[in-house]
Amino acid sequence: MAVDLVHIRQLAERKEDENFRFRQFLKTRCSLDPDEIDRRVLETTRRVWAGIDCTTCANCCREIKPGFSEEELDRVARRLGMGRQQFIETYLESSDDGSRKLWRTRVTPCPFLKDNLCSIYEDRPAECSGYPYLYQPDFVFRTMGMIERTFTCPIVYEVMEELKKSLGFSKRR
Ligand code: SF4
Numbered sequence: 001m002a003v004d005l006v007h008i009r010q011l012a013e014r015k016e017d018e019n020f021r022f023r024q025f026l027k028t029r030c031s032l033d034p035d036e037i038d039r040r041v042l043e044t045t046r047r048v049w050a051g052i053d054c055t056t057c058a059n060c061c062r063e064i065k066p067g068f069s070e071e072e073l074d075r076v077a078r079r080l081g082m083g084r085q086q087f088i089e090t091y092l093e094s095s096d097d098g099s100r101k102l103w104r105t106r107v108t109p110c111p112f113l114k115d116n117l118c119s120i121y122e123d124r125p126a127e128c129s130g131y132p133y134l135y136q137p138d139f140v141f142r143t144m145g146m147i148e149r150t151f152t153c154p155i156v157y158e159v160m161e162e163l164k165k166s167l168g169f170s171k172r173r
């Protein structure tokens, strides 16, 4: 299915308050424990993702500045036939997220996005291969990030909508 990113952003804007109420529901009133919620998120994500072709979207590659660990940085520099310093100076800036020092791409869209595809796909960093992080555990503790991603990632938007239905969230205030 082709994705309409403008439409998704408009829908996400309309749903933002509701999504914050859903977040509250998950934390306080949902009868399922966090592991069961993760299982439901997994199932729902598989189903939704099967209907969305990321190669027609690539919006994450336009929106995020992926982080590179030291090892990832070396790996991609090698792939591009560049020295480490040359790679940093060409593409990256340092970024300190409080817990670890990372390197991030300096600009958006990502400089490695070519013709809507990742030109370093096999060596892309974990922040890219794991995106939009729906397959990671502890969904219930990561809902702030998910609400942000509803604006840019059609998969996250759809998964949130499906979960509201399947987890018994009432949209009425
Ligand atoms: S992960 Fe989301 S934002 Fe990225 S390409 Fe796929 S649908 Fe688009």
Ligand code: SF4
Residues within 6 Å of the ligand: 060, 061, 062, 064, 066, 110, 111, 112, 113, 114, 117, 118, 119, 120, 121, 124, 125, 128, 129
């Ligand atoms: S490295 Fe590849 S997957 Fe990651 S943001 Fe850039 S183009 Fe997208």
